[in-house]
Amino acid sequence: MIQGAAKNLAVTRIVFYALVLFVMAADSYFLNWTRVPDAFWHPRGLFRLLDGPVDDAVIAFWFYVWRWTLPLCVLGVFFRIVAPLNLIAAFVVLTNAHSWGYQGHVFMPVLLACIPIAFSRASDVLSFDAWWKRRRGQGDSLLAQDEKVYRIPLRTMQLALCLAYFAAGVAKLRYGGIEWITGDTLRNYLMRASLIFYDVNRLANEFQLNLFLYQYPVLCRFLAVFAVGVELAIPLALLSRRLAYVLVPSVFLLQVGIFFTIYVNFSAYTALFVPWVVPWVVPWAKRLVGTKWERRRH
Amino acid sequence: MSDDSIDQKAELMSHRTRRERGHVWFHYVIRSLIVLGSLAVVVSGQDNYFPLSNYPMYSRVFEPYPTARFFSLMARFEDGEYRPLRAWPYLRPFWLASYREALLVAPKGEVVHAKLEATLHWYNQQVDAKTGVKMRELRLFKHEIPWNRLVEHVSSRQELGPLYLEFSTLLTETSSETSP
Numbered sequence: 001m002i003q004g005a006a007k008n009l010a011v012t013r014i015v016f017y018a019l020v021l022f023v024m025a026a027d028s029y030f031l032n033w034t035r036v037p038d039a040f041w042h043p044r045g046l047f048r049l050l051d052g053p054v055d056d057a058v059i060a061f062w063f064y065v066w067r068w069t070l071p072l073c074v075l076g077v078f079f080r081i082v083a084p085l086n087l088i089a090a091f092v093v094l095t096n097a098h099s100w101g102y103q104g105h106v107f108m109p110v111l112l113a114c115i116p117i118a119f120s121r122a123s124d125v126l127s128f129d130a131w132w133k134r135r136r137g138q139g140d141s142l143l144a145q146d147e148k149v150y151r152i153p154l155r156t157m158q159l160a161l162c163l164a165y166f167a168a169g170v171a172k173l174r175y176g177g178i179e180w181i182t183g184d185t186l187r188n189y190l191m192r193a194s195l196i197f198y199d200v201n202r203l204a205n206e207f208q209l210n211l212f213l214y215q216y217p218v219l220c221r222f223l224a225v226f227a228v229g230v231e232l233a234i235p236l237a238l239l240s241r242r243l244a245y246v247l248v249p250s251v252f253l254l255q256v257g258i259f260f261t262i263y264v265n266f267s268a269y270t271a272l273f274v275p276w277v278v279p280w281v282v283p284w285a286k287r288l289v290g291t292k293w294e295r296r297r298h
Numbered sequence: 299m300s301d302d303s304i305d306q307k308a309e310l311m312s313h314r315t316r317r318e319r320g321h322v323w324f325h326y327v328i329r330s331l332i333v334l335g336s337l338a339v340v341v342s343g344q345d346n347y348f349p350l351s352n353y354p355m356y357s358r359v360f361e362p363y364p365t366a367r368f369f370s371l372m373a374r375f376e377d378g379e380y381r382p383l384r385a386w387p388y389l390r391p392f393w394l395a396s397y398r399e400a401l402l403v404a405p406k407g408e409v410v411h412a413k414l415e416a417t418l419h420w421y422n423q424q425v426d427a428k429t430g431v432k433m434r435e436l437r438l439f440k441h442e443i444p445w446n447r448l449v450e451h452v453s454s455r456q457e458l459g460p461l462y463l464e465f466s467t468l469l470t471e472t473s474s475e476t477s478p
Contacts, residue, residue, distance in 0.1 A: 032391035037416035040400050045348030091349075098348045101400025102392065108349040112336075116328050121321070145311075146318045152325040156332065163336040168353035170340055175357040188360040188445075194452050195368065199384065200393045211453060262356070 002143055004283065005150035006125045012154060012278045013122035014074050017086075019271040020110065021070040031063045033097045042101040046091075059096050065089040076127020087118040106268050109164035113157045113272055120153035155238070157275035162234045164272075165251055169231030181228055187213075187220035190261050197263035210261040223257070230254055237276075248276045365442040369398055369469075370462055374435040382459075383436065388424035389417065401438070407470065414438060414472045422474065437471040 024030070034056040041053050066089035072082045094107050123129040124142055133142055144150065172180045179185070190210035198205060213220055230250045237244035252273060255266050339350045371383035371394075385392045392400065401413050414436050422432045443465045451461055 029391050035390070035420070036392075037413075037420050039413045039416035042400070042403050044346055047348075048346075095348050097391075101403040102396040103345065103348075103351075103399075103403075104396070105351055105353055105355060108351050111349040112332055115332065116325060119324065119328065141314070144318050144321075145315065146322065148322045149318050152322060152329070156325065156329045159329065159332065163333070164351075164353060167336065167340045167351065168355075168357070171352055171354045171357035174343070175354060176359045179359050180357070183359060183361060185358075185360045188362055189356055191449060191452060192360070192366075195448070195458070196395045196398075198394075199386065200395070214449075214453070 002145070002147050002150070003125070005147045006121075006143055008279045008282055009117075009120060009122045009150040009154050010076070010124065010126040011282050012157070012275050013076065013079075013117060013120075014126065015278065016113070016117060016157075016271050016274045017070050017073040019274065020114070020268075021067070021074065023267050023270065024107065024110070025067045025070055030066075030093045030097050031060060033100055034059050036100045040100045043099040044103065045095045045098070047095050047099045053099075054092075054096060059093065062089045062092040066093050076123035076129050079123035079127060079129055080121075083118040083120075083122075087114050090114055105164075106264075106266055109160045110268050110271050112163070113160040113275070116153040116156035121149055122153070124150075154275050154279065157272075158238065161248075161251070161269075161272040161276065162238060165231045165234045169228050169234075172228050172231070181221065181224045184217060184220070186224040186227070187217055190214050190220065193261065193263045201259070201263045201265055204260050204263045207260055210263075213261060226250075227254055244276065245280075248273065362445045364444055365465075366445050366448055368441045368443065368462075369402060370439050370441060370466075371398070371401075372437045372439060373433050374437075375431045376434055377431045379431075388421050388430070410438065411470050411472065414470060418472055418474055433474065435471060435473045438469045439466040440469050441465050441467075 038053055043050060047054070066086060069082050069086040069089065073079065073086055090111055094111055097107075098104065121144060124144065130142055176185060191214050193210050194205075194208065213223070230247065231254075233243075234247050234251055237247040255269055258264055259266060335347075335350045339345070339347055340352045343352055343354075345351050345354055372380060373383045374380045383389075383394070383397075385394045385397045389397055397417075401410060401417075404410075418433055418436050421436075425432050439462070441462050443461060447461060448458075450456075451458055
């Protein structure tokens, strides 16, 4: 059991940090915020405590720390030191990117999910650290005795996804009320996407699924009910595995739908699905590999 | 095995248990902070405490009849062309919608004007670096367009330019000749 829990967390570490690296840190999007003129400075979060913009060289330094510590986190190299350092760098770089007047919501829950894993023992197996310890004859003390050591960080990461969607659902009812579902709000947002996002997400612009859906007001209302329903129900996935099997893929579908109809690119959110999917896939993959191995032996 | 080594092992085990218990508690604290922080911003309706948010985007009822309000930016270039501003490649990391949001986040006249001026300089600096046509003027317009006319245009994939022009009000403008 402990071995399984440790593996789940370790596989989550590998896939999660790899996705953060490729989806968020591989290109220079976050570095490019150093080019924006000071007139746009509009600090958020902890940066509100600052007198003015942070020096470009400082942001560039933290950006490269963030980028280059991500592969180390994937491989589990000195993870207990490197992962918190990576978290600090991510905080600085992402807070800076959100301090120039544009407040995107795509990266927030990913950063929240980085907190529990950065302080976890996700490198106890399947890592350079574990290999190194075994080589030095310290293999006995590799695994924790308490399964919670591995399960709690994973659960907190799962929670980051639930909190983001739940908050979005509550906001719709709070600011829009029941009219958000019963009226043409979603339908009009679909139309608006073609007007304001025509210079982004070429793939979604190519299909223009939003203009197709706009022709069917009843279908749009059904989709509005589905969206708000799934967003409000997602915390239930934490309580029941069966509900999680339904709700988490539904949220994923919702996100894909948003990409093709509202043109908002939430590719960073894929990292948030990792702590959900890994505990489902790893035991299944293990069983599959085990059965094949057994068959070969016989 | 001697009594000493058994004692040593037992002590080591209890030390590990204590350490693990502390680790688990530390993670409970992290979880509590994330949950309480997230709920606090949801309850207070705040969206200014990065990375916590109440995710208010798309939450307002959007019933735009009879008119929908949009903002657009038009630029005049040194080659005499007058066309809508494009954020890429010179205003990276912005794209047009995020640039507009950043421009109007504090919608005071002088602040917006200062940002337009800064944009003009920034754009021309980038053009210098990458060779292109410099911008001479930048204008911010507000458009209040009948929704049915907009839908008609978008659905039939007609050019939106003439429609924007018909229902436009100039809010502010800046020029490379007048700005410092």
